[in-house]
Amino acid sequence: MGTKEYINSGLFKKDVPNLEDVVVIEGVAHFMQERERESNMDMEGISHRMVSVNGINMHLAEKGDGPIVLLLHGFPELWYSWRHQINGLAAHGFRAVAPDMRGYGATDAPAAASSYTVFHIVGDLVALIDTLGQDQVYVVGHDWGAYMAWHLGLFRADKVKGLVALSVAFMPRNPAMKILDFLRTLYGDDYYMCRFQEAGAAEADFAHTGTAVALKKILTLREPGPVIVPKGRSADWHNKPLTLPNWLSEDDIRYYAENFDKTGFTGGFNYYRNVDVNWELTAPWTGAKVTVAAKFIVGELDLTYDSMGIRDYINSGQFKKDVPFLEDAVVMEGAAHFIQQEKPDEITAHILDFIQKH
Numbered sequence: 001m002g003t004k005e006y007i008n009s010g011l012f013k014k015d016v017p018n019l020e021d022v023v024v025i026e027g028v029a030h031f032m033q034e035r036e037r038e039s040n041m042d043m044e045g046i047s048h049r050m051v052s053v054n055g056i057n058m059h060l061a062e063k064g065d066g067p068i069v070l071l072l073h074g075f076p077e078l079w080y081s082w083r084h085q086i087n088g089l090a091a092h093g094f095r096a097v098a099p100d101m102r103g104y105g106a107t108d109a110p111a112a113a114s115s116y117t118v119f120h121i122v123g124d125l126v127a128l129i130d131t132l133g134q135d136q137v138y139v140v141g142h143d144w145g146a147y148m149a150w151h152l153g154l155f156r157a158d159k160v161k162g163l164v165a166l167s168v169a170f171m172p173r174n175p176a177m178k179i180l181d182f183l184r185t186l187y188g189d190d191y192y193m194c195r196f197q198e199a200g201a202a203e204a205d206f207a208h209t210g211t212a213v214a215l216k217k218i219l220t221l222r223e224p225g226p227v228i229v230p231k232g233r234s235a236d237w238h239n240k241p242l243t244l245p246n247w248l249s250e251d252d253i254r255y256y257a258e259n260f261d262k263t264g265f266t267g268g269f270n271y272y273r274n275v276d277v278n279w280e281l282t283a284p285w286t287g288a289k290v291t292v293a294a295k296f297i298v299g300e301l302d303l304t305y306d307s308m309g310i311r312d313y314i315n316s317g318q319f320k321k322d323v324p325f326l327e328d329a330v331v332m333e334g335a336a337h338f339i340q341q342e343k344p345d346e347i348t349a350h351i352l353d354f355i356q357k358h
Contacts (some may be wrong), residue, residue, distance in 0.1 A: 195234040
């Protein structure tokens, strides 16, 4: 009799009469404890400090010596999202620098939503590059970090040696329609970016759901296409069982949750609350191209890939026209949105392959 049959037949319960529960964790193999052990090892050798940039105090996580690779996270993340890449880059002769972005973690979070425009964030990055004593750096961004990386390349190409963007492609400004009008036309008011607009509403939803549960729902999302969330449920990105995949441990969730319990999510929401303001501010760059060397990577199950016409934009060749020095657009089979955590070795290899050429 095999183990599964022994358990399912009830004989296990007979042999252990006070057995209260048998839990089978979906998608997890034998060495479950390895996830926690690897998470702890990922933190080793990473130094932390605060720097003053653009009127705020910014927290940096750093490791390695050599050319600087700036790693920019998105929502709802922290420097910690790059823990694997920090080690991988440092091991190959680079200095990895991962900030908590404005509004996140130990970095200052100005109270006013108006302090989170693309000009503020790119201003933070330019000041950070100067503070690090560099004329140029490599820049890698994911999600909102990718958006800001593209705009750093658009506004200040002189600061960027090369750019790797994960999940979020560069999208040229459409002068005919504001972003929120465009999103509501496509998906209605229940699209998650629209739901995040009302000050305090999304915060209340996330508080009701609970920080750790909300993070699990977002980080484990694997459904391509637009995220639709009814009013009052903006943290409910999916209703599937909250089983953690093998790339995400309870220790990881705990680290994120402890930080967001301290800061709340308002800083992150404020990026979304400026999408129309950014549309207005970037009017002078209508029709402008990003002229730095670049690489783009997205998971085939990423919510961004099948939203807002991105797949067609990439495949039609228009993306390449808007980013003329784009060297590659990689679609990773079976990967979802949080790709640098889900596929850490592959993403590190892609980054190294690109920056070692430049």
